[in-house]
Amino acid sequence: MEVRIGIVNAPRELNFESTQSSAEVEAAVSAALGSGAGTLELRDEHGSLFIVPTAGIAYVQVGSEESRRVGFVA
Known part of the structure; x- marks a missing residue:
């Protein structure tokens, strides 16, 4: 699934594909922001491990777990 993280005062966002479910990503983000942890x-x-300071997170967008289709549809 696709995960996008917007960073405060940064023109680009962090964008990557994850094997974690949307519930796992949501739980990790909520835990990091709710507990006052310094990083997500x-x-x-x-x-690859992505470590993002929680103070710099503007938003987190979690895509659907459906895989992308490749090819032509008739």
Whole structure:
């Protein structure tokens, strides 16, 4: 699923594909923001770790878990 994180005062957003479910990503974001943790940690589908300071998060957009279709539709 696609995850987009907007960063305060940054012209671009952090965009990556994750193997985590939308519920897992939502729980991680809520826990990081609610507990006052200094960082949000998420992994992409290749195992790379993204560490984002919670003070700099403008928004988090979690895409649907449906995979993208490739090809032509008749």
